[in-house]
Structure formats: structure tokens, C-alpha cells
Amino acid sequence: MGRRSGRRPRERLSPARNAHTLVTVAGQEDLIESDCATHGLERHVCVHEAGHAVAAIDHGIDFRAVVSYDDASAPRFMDGLYQAAAALDMSRTPQEVVEPDPRGAFRFALAGVAAERAVLGDYILQGWDQDFRFWRSGSGTTHENAQEAIEAILGKGIMEFWEETYEWAEENAARIEAVADVLGQQETPWEILREQVEAILRD
Numbered sequence: 634m635g636r637r638s639g640r641r642p643r644e645r646l647s648p649a650r651n652a653h654t655l656v657t658v659a660g661q662e663d664l665i666e667s668d669c670a671t672h673g674l675e676r677h678v679c680v681h682e683a684g685h686a687v688a689a690i691d692h693g694i695d696f697r698a699v700v701s702y703d704d705a706s707a708p709r710f711m712d713g714l715y716q717a718a719a720a721l722d723m724s725r726t727p728q729e730v731v732e733p734d735p736r737g738a739f740r741f742a743l744a745g746v747a748a749e750r751a752v753l754g755d756y757i758l759q760g761w762d763q764d765f766r767f768w769r770s771g772s773g774t775t776h777e778n779a780q781e782a783i784e785a786i787l788g789k790g791i792m793e794f795w796e797e798t799y800e801w802a803e804e805n806a807a808r809i810e811a812v813a814d815v816l817g818q819q820e821t822p823w824e825i826l827r828e829q830v831e832a833i834l835r836d
């Protein structure tokens with residue numbers, strides 16, 4: 634993938650114009666679901682998780698598999714408000730993932746939305762919310778007004794990390810898309826092991 638020149642303007646961090654949030658209140662379940670009218674939620678999920686998987690491999694971050702969930706098995710976030718469609722199964726706590734290399738882990742966390750933006754041209758904001766929460770949990774910065782503490786750990790601004798990670802995603806868009814295509818071909822619920830991701834990237 635060719636690299637486009639120059640620094641990315643700040644509005645790159647804004648979500649898709651066509652992204653919208655559906656709030657469904659059904660009995661005891663409050664389910665917030667995001668969607669994209671252009672690409673569909675499933676394609677976004679596959680590209681997002683492929684971005685994390687490729688970034689994990691590039692940053693030496695261990696994971697067991699990329700897994701999708703059906704409704705019954707899906708982990709819930711934010712007191713059950715969010716339901717994950719797919720995730721990287723790290724088999725480790727956020728602390729164990731973030732502490733050895735907080736900056737690499739931050740790029741890894743950003744890689745999901747960066748992959749969506751680089752491959753699809755837009756992204757679904759809730760994905761980043763969950764990823765940021767994961768990193769903050771692992772770095773011990775879950776308190777309010779934590780931006781200073783976060784940037785002290787990172788050593789530079791969050792936007793600089795975003796721009797770097799977005800450039801990485803653009804340069805690696807073909808690798809990310811190759812993995813996303815395989816994820817999209819599976820019958821839900823699926824599971825693709827790290828070794829399988831590595832094999833896709835070798836081909």
C-alpha cells in the first residue's frame with residue numbers, strides 16, 4: 634500500500650459520518666449497537682480485529698486467537714451495555730498485556746480503529762472506547778481526568794500516537810485486509826488462532 638504524504642489533519646479522529654448508534658431497550662437488556670450503512674457492522678468488526686491481530690504480531694504482543702461470538706457467548710462491557718461481536722483472546726489480564734510495553738500496547742489498542750480508517754475510510758467509535766478502556770485498565774489510568782497521567786506514560790500526546798498508528802495501518806493495509814477477508818469468510822461463531830494469522834501474513 635502506498636503511503637500518502639504529510640501529517641494527517643486532526644479531523645481524522647472523528648468517526649464516520651454514516652456511523653450511527655442504535656439503542657435497543659429490550660426487557661432487562663440495554664444493548665447499544667453500532668453500525669455503518671456503507672460497509673456493514675460485520676466488515677468493520679473483521680477489519681478492526683484484523684488490525685489488532687496484525688499490530689500484536691508486529692509489536693510482539695501475545696494472543697491466543699481472534700474469536701467471534703454469538704449473542705449468547707458474547708462478553709459484555711460497561712455493565713452489560715456493550716456486547717462484543719469479536720475480540721482478540723489474550724488469555725492474559727490487561728495489566729499483563731500493557732505493563733511490559735505501554736507504548737506498543739497503546740499502538741496495539743489504536744490499531745483496530747486505525748485499520749478501519751485505513752482500509753474502509755471510516756470507523757465505528759465504540760470499538761475505540763472499549764480498546765482505550767482496556768489500555769487504561771492495564772496502565773492504571775482509569776480515574777477521571779487521567780489525560781496527563783496517560784500522556785506521562787506515553788511520553789507524548791495521544792494524537793501523535795494516533796497519527797503514527799494510522800500511518801502504520803495505511804502502510805500495512807494489504808496485510809490487514811488479507812486477515813480481515815479470512816475472518817469474514819468464517820461461519821459465526823469462529824475462532825482463528827494466532828498461528829493461522831501468521832500463516833495468512835506469510836502467504
Ligand SMILES: [Zn+2]
Nearest residue numbers: 669671672755
Ligand atoms: Zn464503514
